[in-house]
Amino acid sequence: MVAEKWPIGVFASIDAGLGVKLEVAHELGVPTIQLHAPAKATRTPENAQRFLARLSELGIRLTAVFGGFEGESYADIPTTQRTVGLVPAETRAARTQEMMEIADFARLLNCNVVALHLGFIPHGGSDTKLYDEVVAVTQQLCDHCQRNGQNLHLETGQESADGLLQFLNDTQRDNLFVNFDPANMILYGTGEPIAALRKINRFVRSVHCKDALWAKNPGAEWGQEVPLGQGAVGMENYLRTLDEIGYAGPLTIEREIPSEPDRQKAEIGGAKHLLEEIKAKLIT
Numbered sequence: 295m296v297a298e299k300w301p302i303g304v305f306a307s308i309d310a311g312l313g314v315k316l317e318v319a320h321e322l323g324v325p326t327i328q329l330h331a332p333a334k335a336t337r338t339p340e341n342a343q344r345f346l347a348r349l350s351e352l353g354i355r356l357t358a359v360f361g362g363f364e365g366e367s368y369a370d371i372p373t374t375q376r377t378v379g380l381v382p383a384e385t386r387a388a389r390t391q392e393m394m395e396i397a398d399f400a401r402l403l404n405c406n407v408v409a410l411h412l413g414f415i416p417h418g419g420s421d422t423k424l425y426d427e428v429v430a431v432t433q434q435l436c437d438h439c440q441r442n443g444q445n446l447h448l449e450t451g452q453e454s455a456d457g458l459l460q461f462l463n464d465t466q467r468d469n470l471f472v473n474f475d476p477a478n479m480i481l482y483g484t485g486e487p488i489a490a491l492r493k494i495n496r497f498v499r500s501v502h503c504k505d506a507l508w509a510k511n512p513g514a515e516w517g518q519e520v521p522l523g524q525g526a527v528g529m530e531n532y533l534r535t536l537d538e539i540g541y542a543g544p545l546t547i548e549r550e551i552p553s554e555p556d557r558q559k560a561e562i563g564g565a566k567h568l569l570e571e572i573k574a575k576l577i578t
């Protein structure tokens with residue numbers, strides 16, 4: 295059986311996370327999800343079994359498990375730099391350990407893709423000691439995933455395409471890939487997303503469908519996340535470029551407004567509709 299090209303997906307959560315509940319994914323008629331890893335207490339073999347049974351019941355396929363950590367804040371760019379991922383030194387050891395536990399939980403869910411925001415990697419020789427430490431910890435994580443038969447996908451946005459390529463080359467692990475998020479390139483002000491996608495092409499193994507508007511001062515302040523199709527990404531061009539680089543995997547819609555579940559569901563529904571329209575046009 296040939297797998298469907300570009301199955302639609304949505305970012306989902308088991309417990310109170312950023313994504314939608316599994317039931318919402320089902321109601322929206324979405325065949326795949328990426329899962330925001332649940333809190334430690336929830337990551338039990340029993341819960342994994344229960345979740346797998348629920349997925350099978352709903353006919354939904356899990357395509358990636360995303361790690362996130364307590365204490366991370368995306369309030370503004372400096373706060374994100376200080377708090378997110380494996381870059382901050384104070385939390386690095388504990389978070390690396392937790393990320394390996396999340397990979398093990400993903401394995402219980404028969405999921406061979408684990409993903410995360412690594413954080414702001416210092417580029418261009420601005421802090422070579424820290425850079426080398428982040429390379430080392432990423433290698434450690436990749437090796438753990440390798441033992442689980444998993445790939446590690448880095449979420450894009452916090453560095454330029456060139457910076458990310460340099461980092462992927464320096465890390466030298468053949469199970470290290472990219473989850474491409476075009477809106478993040480705009481939100482963080484790290485470069486024009488379509489050009490970045492072309493550069494990173496062979497590393498792109500999963501993607502987010504998210505849209506955003508540029509900030510007045512890109513890189514210094516956040517851009518604005520907006521419903522799919524209303525931002526600066528250009529969804530048709532995005533899908534055409536995915537096609538060009540040979541990407542046929544899931545199109546995972548990300549809309550993280552969990553405090554407004556009704557609006558979240560409506561906007562994801564709108565995004566799904568838009569993606570289906572473009573798919574119908576491009577897949578002949």
Ligand code: MG
Nearest residue numbers: 449475502548
């Ligand atoms: Mg994303």
